[in-house]
Amino acid sequence: MSSKELTDKLVAAIKSGKYDAIICNYPNGDMVGHTGVYEAAVKACEAVDECIGRVVEAIKEVDGQLLITADHGNAEMMIDPETGGVHTAHTSLPVPLIYVGNKAISLKEGGKLSDLAPTMLALSDLDIPADMSGQVLYS
Structure with missing residues (x-):
């Protein structure tokens, strides 16, 4: 495609x-x-x-x-x-x-792939599972 x-x-x-x-x-x-x-x-x-x-x-x-x-x-x-x-x-x-x-956010530098899912969940106002190792990439 x-x-x-x-x-x-x-x-x-x-x-x-x-x-x-x-x-x-x-x-x-x-x-x-x-x-x-x-x-x-x-x-x-x-x-x-x-x-x-x-x-x-x-x-x-x-x-x-x-x-x-x-x-x-x-x-x-x-x-x-x-x-x-x-x-x-x-x-x-x-x-x-x-x-x-x-959203008025400021993205952080130095993230990794495992940070994308928690970031997407946070942007969607959804809970982040405790077993996710990534961090939210904005403040």
């Missing part, structure tokens, strides 16, 4: 009001990052950027909330800084966490 088709379905789902939460993955940067082709990575990231813009508009229309992040990097490093050769593997560089919504 192309990012445009995925976004069409995602925007429709957001506007439908049927869902309390939707989790969506745009694999473009990851998939193209593995090719090592810089121009393709730029186009992939531009496509996702355009799609995320549509998602943000839909979230605002329904007064919803949105977290944007990634589980790892890839397309941000297409050249290996040590060898000067093509870099096609995942990176361990920090990835951003972006919040769109109506």
Whole structure:
């Protein structure tokens, strides 16, 4: 499925009001990052950027909330800084966490994947199970 088709379905789902939460993955940067082709990575990231813009508009229309992040990097490093050769593997560089919504929050830096579920629950005003090891990533 192309990012445009995925976004069409995602925007429709957001506007439908049927869902309390939707989790969506745009694999473009990851998939193209593995090719090592810089121009393709730029186009992939531009496509996702355009799609995320549509998602943000839909979230605002329904007064919803949105977290944007990634589980790892890839397309941000297409050249290996040590060898000067093509870099096609995942990176361990920090990835951003972006919040769109109506809550006045300040996101914390230095989070990890296990922090996303507690953060989502807190944003939804739901209880966080005691056995979750992650922390809420905002104050």
